[in-house]
Amino acid sequence: MIIEKKDSDNFQNRRVDPDLIIKGGTVITMSGDMEPIRDAAVFVTDGIITDIREINVNDHFPDLKAEIIDAHDAIIMPGLINAHSHTAMTVFRGIADDLPLKKWLFEKIFPAEARFLNPDTVYWGALLGCLEMISSGTTCLADGYFFQDSTVQAVHESGLRALIAQGVIDFPAPGVDDPRKNLETAQKFIEKWIGFSDLITPGIFCHSPVTCSRQTLTGAFKISKDFGLPLQIHLSETSEEVNEIMKQEGVRPVHYLDRIGLLDSSLIAAHSIHLDPEEMEILSKKGVRIAHVPESNMKLCVGTARVSKMAGMGLDIGLGTDGCASNNNLDLFQVMDIAAKLSKVIDLDPVSLDAKTVLAMATSRGASVLGLERDTGTLEKGKKADIIVVDTHAPHLCPIYDPFSAIVYSANGADVKDVIVNGKVLMKNREFKTLDKTEIMAQVNNISKSITI
């Protein structure tokens, strides 16, 4: 079966040889009818997918000078998209677990961030996060944090695709001692990095409607509009936040954000837990994008997002890991498994959030959430080559009756064999090609020795 040529494609007519061929596996495109293509190959030229088609198992393409990735018996699929993360928080992984939320945040995490975050720790922490994401099949991430020049530098070195947003909060924050300067800092960050790389989109991340004033929220929104960029925010993560907004504004958070003009398709609302049906309806009408982070929500016990209900209303929902202080890893395979199972428990319905739907949330839908659906999220001719190969030579991936089930319910990040972003191989046979694992882990281990909370 050959993937249908899209009208926008002109690759059929270009005489270009592929420089990368991923060959011999089952391709899950996550586009069209989503029917897996067996014994197929994906051809890549200049970072773009130029063809996906069945091949003869004996095809070796000796005339082509392309790099060959052997995907024999493997699953070739779009790289996973992490729709919500604070990548550099790897430096705080597991430092404060099994605690009440307020104690965790105000006695542990905020003080740790204030004391130990600096351009150096964020750089190494973000590099470690990139290493972990590559090792578990993530090719694109949305990040919101502080000292974001360091995150840009780390992500750039890693070769990952990313939306990297400068954190904005109306308190003294790491790197922004005077909160009156938070918007200015964010604008400068965007100006510095916009256009720097095809792979990196800068942006703003407002911490929440409670921790940012109306002025800050609308100011951030204006900046994001001026540059045509998404705006990230934590929305209704806790019931306390909802109560606080009700007290301050007399309405629930979504109504408040609607009133101040923040709701449109450029807003990425992470968590989105404590929403009433009317709020969901408004978010849906306005085209707001949702980042669902089930592992963090469960671990911090903040509540449970009604994901299948929101998906049923047509909302675009992606999956995120959140930071490593509340998850404690960046493995989106685990997030998919837990998202599917948690939804069933919450809906009291074993049919809720099936494997295909949840895999779409981690790929094609995730790309939409980040506004990157023209580039990534599916394997189609003309899209950027953001591809992972999942090795199925593992006992827990045997047998495979349904590759979607195998990916969501049986696989884990360690099954990912090869990772390609924008046509560049970042991991091959589990060997990192852009990052020095030993150096990064040594640096973070060293940093961790000075961190006590």
Added chain:
Amino acid sequence: MIIEKKDSDNFQNRRVDPDLIIKGGTVITMSGDMEPIRDAAVFVTDGIITDIREINVNDHFPDLKAEIIDAHDAIIMPGLINAHSHTAMTVFRGIADDLPLKKWLFEKIFPAEARFLNPDTVYWGALLGCLEMISSGTTCLADGYFFQDSTVQAVHESGLRALIAQGVIDFPAPGVDDPRKNLETAQKFIEKWIGFSDLITPGIFCHSPVTCSRQTLTGAFKISKDFGLPLQIHLSETSEEVNEIMKQEGVRPVHYLDRIGLLDSSLIAAHSIHLDPEEMEILSKKGVRIAHVPESNMKLCVGTARVSKMAGMGLDIGLGTDGCASNNNLDLFQVMDIAAKLSKVIDLDPVSLDAKTVLAMATSRGASVLGLERDTGTLEKGKKADIIVVDTHAPHLCPIYDPFSAIVYSANGADVKDVIVNGKVLMKNREFKTLDKTEIMAQVNNISKSITI
């Protein structure tokens, strides 16, 4: 630090050289004060742990002829214990997902079992399950299924420790066409295998109080008592089951089982979801053991066990995977992570089921549940050497502030480097020493081609 000598130990006075030394890592004993021992080694002679102590990093033990397992920078801990599984169901892994429970069970799984289970499929399916358990750090399992001679054979070849129970149900079942012969079949199974191996304990598994008559239940209980063996059962997995018993017997299932004399410390009750506080109190008083299977419960959406409440009542609770048709893998690391997070959601308390508690459920408590606490579940002098080594040279295990957190919230089965059972190395540097992975996977893949439902 040297582990305290127990009164029952006589190893201090025996002049025996170790035949196996696991050296250089952080030891989590899961006994005593549970304080990790850094830069330590575990010494094993004739399958028994003879010493656990700090060593000098340069100690190479050149005079000893022992096999050395390098655990430098790794975590050395008790092997995990799977308190509830149907191992051979790997052949049905992912064959019927995201379906309503009744359709899943009556239209898919029961017919598939009737058509495709035979001594051969159970043998290869169980071998695959053993392979997967070894690869993810499980050293001991409780299994209940049919054609159990095949499971015994497979587990015996694998070198794992196991409680293997013949399934009993009052319907025609795989291998037992006439349900009137189910107890006789179970008794013969026990007679055949009792004393066969130190590692394998045979037993009986009653499918449930609904699918087994009072006569079958009491008959099975009598047989288990006659041989001094545990009795496994599915207890209150669904609300339908509770309603059915209420209709038939006028009381809830625990009261019913109490009335017919089934409740004592030899009963292992899997699921144990739909229990009222009085039922939990009775189970606690009678010393019944619980096998908690959160992943399967979530996926089939049967309900949520009140684990922290039951643990607070003093009930011994272990963790299980259930079969691969409802999980869909046998990775107890994932089960630990989900057990901790689900408990927090259910209790609305982020402190519920902390990392240490959940790790105890997968090790020391799990051993108690299976009645094997004298042999396994902790690393102590005099115990059997059931040990795993978790490699921490992975991005997602960096940094480690707390090894318990790292194991429960960050690690996965693929991080397990070495597996030792009864002093025998079953996996070394992820290479299987007892089982032929290629052959087993080829056989199960071949079997799966004939399975259509």
